[in-house]
Amino acid sequence: MTNYSTTQQQQDITDQLLLQEKDKAKMSESKEPELKIVLIGITGEGKTSVMNTLMGREPLVQSPSASSDTKKCKTETREFDGQKLVVIDTPGLMDKHKTQQQVENDLAKTITCAAPGPHMFLLVMKPFVLTKAILDAVEIIQEMFGENTKDYTLALFTCEDKKKLSQDHITEAKVNNFSVDWHTFDNTKKIPDQVPDLLKKINKIVGKREEKKKMYTNEMFEKAQELKEETRKKMKEEQEKQGKEQEVNEEGLVDTLMKAFVRAIVGEEGLEAALTFAGWMQDKVKVYWEKKKGIRL
Structure with a gap:
């Protein structure tokens, strides 16, 4: 004689597993086949370390293609969970040895490097006080790429090992004025889940966009330039x-x-x-x- 309750429990577990598999498959299908990320920020905030972490390299290990003194756009790719990950490192903003025009030219080149356009700008910064240099950099970014840059910018705070951030810190710093969301990284350790968590968040944001607005396109940039000149x-x-x-x-x-x-x-x-x-x-x-x-x- 079959125990109905036991059979029903087994069936419920099976159904639950099937639903989970369907959800995973749905999530996998909703992801873009290629995810393009541009790293931006002022010099010394940890862009190179973020590049190393995203590429799966050991913490603090430098590579020829991701120098801490990045002079021009440098691109690296990696297959990650069935998705092609393209990361573009850019020259640091607010460089004392560069004029504002040179900084703007560097930013303009990122659009060419990420053609037909990036899905997300990662604004890399340390989780301390938002300095005038960072706020000036944000102003330049928004002036160059337009007000809607906020919808394509994710604030990524490095040095999580030195300071834990809370939503109160984020609210106080008014991070939502220049980014759609925020995330933290500990670039001193090889933490298995931090890259998947970041990409999951980015994919979720990209998935909510309209089809024509999945990426920050060259047309958006041109409109921003026209507005800037005007x-x-x-x-x-x-x-x-x-x-x-x-x-x-x-x-x-x-x-x-x-x-x-x-x-x-x-x-x-x-x-x-x-x-x-x-x-x-x-x-x-x-x-x-x-x-x-x-x-x-």
Whole structure:
């Protein structure tokens, strides 16, 4: 005689296992066949260590393709859990030896390196106070790539071994102002689950996007550049306008002071004649200097 309860329990377990397998298969199907990640951040925040960790190398071991002094975009690939992982390391931002234009050029090249576009920018930083250098870097990134860069940026905090982060820290630092989510890494240890956990989070974010917005595309970058140039043009026009207004105001002030000075000397009756004479003298002096400039020595 068959024990119904035991048979039912076995069936429930079997059904549960089948559901788990279906969920895994569904998750596997939802992943992009290729996941492109761009590492960005200021020098010394741990980009190279993150590259080593993502590529499965021993902690703190440098490689020829991922120098701590990255001068140009460098790409490495790896097969991970049925998905091709492409990681692009970039030159550090806020380099004291580079002009802002050179920094912007380096950022622009990342789009070429990651063509047709990255799925995620990993903004690598240490879990301490958000320094002015980091905030300036964030401003440059958003100016270069547009406001919607936030939707394609994940804040990755390194040195987890030195400081544990909580949601309170993240809220206080206003990380959600420049990233869609955050994650932590301990690059001093080879922790089996930290890379799968990070990729799982990235794949989940990418999976929620619309089909046409899976990656940060070159078209998005071009629109951001057009907006940047338009903003700079408006700022320049405003500065020129303010400069002209200031110049007119200064000329008006000088004219008023001169009239007051002349009036005090010659009185109201002689003011017009004195100003006419002053204008005549000014024209004569101007002509004299123009002629002198034309003389060849």
